[in-house]
Amino acid sequence: xxxxxxxxxxxQEPLTRERIFTAALRLVDQAGIEGMSMRQLAADLGVDPxxxxxxLPGKQAIIEGLVESVLNELRMPAVxxxxxxxxxxxxxxxxxxxxxxxxxxxxxxxxxxEAGAGAALAANEILYRALAAAGLAPQMIVRAADLVVDYxxxxxxxxxxxxxxxxxxxxEMLAQLNQHPSDSYPTMRRVFDxxxxxxxxxxxxxxxxxxxxxxxxxxxxxxxxR
Numbered sequence: 001x002x003x004x005x006x007x008x009x010x011x012q013e014p015l016t017r018e019r020i021f022t023a024a025l026r027l028v029d030q031a032g033i034e035g036m037s038m039r040q041l042a043a044d045l046g047v048d049p050x051x052x053x054x055x056l057p058g059k060q061a062i063i064e065g066l067v068e069s070v071l072n073e074l075r076m077p078a079v080x081x082x083x084x085x086x087x088x089x090x091x092x093x094x095x096x097x098x099x100x101x102x103x104x105x106x107x108x109x110x111x112x113x114e115a116g117a118g119a120a121l122a123a124n125e126i127l128y129r130a131l132a133a134a135g136l137a138p139q140m141i142v143r144a145a146d147l148v149v150d151y152x153x154x155x156x157x158x159x160x161x162x163x164x165x166x167x168x169x170x171x172e173m174l175a176q177l178n179q180h181p182s183d184s185y186p187t188m189r190r191v192f193d194x195x196x197x198x199x200x201x202x203x204x205x206x207x208x209x210x211x212x213x214x215x216x217x218x219x220x221x222x223x224x225x226r
Contacts (some may be wrong), residue, residue, distance in 0.1 A: 032104040064115035071116035087130035103160035
């Protein structure tokens with residue numbers, strides 16, 4: 001009798017959901033979701049493609065598992081007891097770090113958010129606790145949390161798609177500008193010459209400052225009306 005599909009060869013590490021997700025995430029990070037075919041995934045794992053279906057029903061289930069796995073990577077520094085704006089900022093930085101680590105998966109973190117709902121609860125608890133410490137009413141806590149999360153998602157989508165001046169985009173634009181006389185388009189030249197990763201980070205922090213300033217103002221107004 002031949003060996004059943006799905007059983008490991010002698011001496012081969014058993015196939016598990018964890019191994020599948022690890023290999024799938026590596027493929028997605030390298031080539032995007034489109035580059036993660038079941039055939040390629042099986043080849044990377046050294047198994048028959050049908051063996052994967054013994055653990056997961058298909059690519060959609062793998063994507064959902066990756067969303068949950070990546071959200072589980074959201075690591076928060078120890079900020080309990082710090083001023084609430086520092087706690088919100090720590091949450092925002094942790095989310096951006098997670099998204100930057102897996103840019104090819106950012107879109108699916110949004111469209112498959114329900115798959116990572118459980119993993120996101122602990123992180124959301126930190127955000128809600130920080131906003132509660134600001135003295136906001138329950139309804140305003142929800143609105144402020146939605147604002148922060150929506151901003152982070154939007155920034156992550158823009159950054160992962162290269163719309164925030166990633167090096168490739170800058171080089172392409174500078175190449176176009178260099179086809180014209182050096183005194184043409186001076187403003188665009190100045191902007192693209194100076195744009196850098198540090199400036200993208202500075203934009204992120206400055207935009208957070210604006211959000212936090214607005215929340216602070218609302219919290220202060222609420223205190224004054226009591």
